[in-house]
Amino acid sequence: MKPYQQIAIDECGEPLVPIPPEHFAFEIPHPYQNLGAPYHNSKANSPYYLRQGVVDSLIAAQTELQQNYQNWKILIFDAYRPVEVQQFMVDYTFNQIAVAQGCEFPVSEDKRQVIIEHVYQFWAVPSLDRATPPPHSTGAALDVTLADKNNRRIDMGSPIDEISERSYPDYFANSNHPKEQQYHRNRQILKNAMINAGFQQHPNEWWHFCLGDQMWAWLTNQNNSVNPLIARYGRY
Template sequence: MKPYQQIAIDECGEPLVPIPPEHFSFELPHPYQKLGAPYHNSKADSPYYLRQGVVDSLIAAQMQIQQTHPNWKILIFDAYRPVEVQQFMVDYTFNQIAVAQGCEFPVSEDKRQVIIEHVYQFWAVPSMDRATPPPHSTGAALDVTLLDDNNLPIDMGSQIDEISERSYPDYFGNSNDPQTQEYHHRRQILKDAMIAAGFQQHPNEWWHFCLGDQMWAWLTNHNNSDSQFFARYGRY
């Protein structure tokens, strides 16, 4: 169990709604759908759904970015992710790492344990327990990046879902190299806008933000020792 999963959930019952396309861009076709992820079994026909309150805050973040970069736009890479899709992607990532490491299948138990621990540094456990839902399965977490004036993705120094230390939000923070300093600056623009709108950022992923789920409550409590927040969004 990860620390944030100890946070209690007081489900508010807010609906899952489509993310409005007039405000944002989307990763199309969606990479997980291309791989065959089973969205057809879920309560939404695509990843591009969030709880209503999270959508409202995301719109506020977009407006914040456009105050300083009028033609920049938030690109939604991923949002609502049913537990079945979480399981699919954990299995896919595990297999990719195993192949890259030259493992024979079936993978030996000791090697399997090493790989799965590495996978779970970046992917949440696909738990069906309502007390410990994967963040994306609540409709309160999303993966985002930025598009520039030409509607092209801005280079943030690593790809979304990259399993490496380069994905840590502040990985380039202490660099003296102008190019990597720019990566950090771009990440900060995204982070500052999302935090101002009420989101919290995943400690290991520059692209992952959440609002109202267990991770959000845990990070909020951690950053404000005199507060005691609970999650208001559980598994949807």
């Protein structure tokens, strides 16, 4: 169990709604759908859904961004992710790592354990327990980056979903290399827009932000010990 999964959930019942396309850029075709991830079995047959309150805050983040960077947009890479899709992507990532390491299939149990622990550093366990939902399965977490007026991605120094230390939000913070300094500035621009709109950032992923789920409450409570929060969004 990860620390944030100890946070209690008081489900508010807020609906899952589509992210309005007029405000944002989108990753199209969606990379997980392209791999065959089973969105068709879910309550929303698209990854581009979030809880209503999260969408409202995302629009606020976009407004905040454009006050300083008028031609930039938040690009939505991924949002709502049913548990079945979470399982699909965990399995896919496991296989990719196993192949890259030259493993023979079926993977031996000791090697399998090493790989799965590595996978779970970046992917949440696809739990069906309502007390420990994967963040994306709540409709309160999303993966985002920035795009310019032509919908071209702003360079953040590493791709979304890369399983390495380069994914850590402040990985380039102390670099003296001009290009890497720019990567850090770009990450900070995204972070500031999202944080000012009420989101929290995943400690290990520059692209992952959440609002109202267990991780959000856990991260908020680290600076709010007097009146600790609980999650208002559980598995949808």
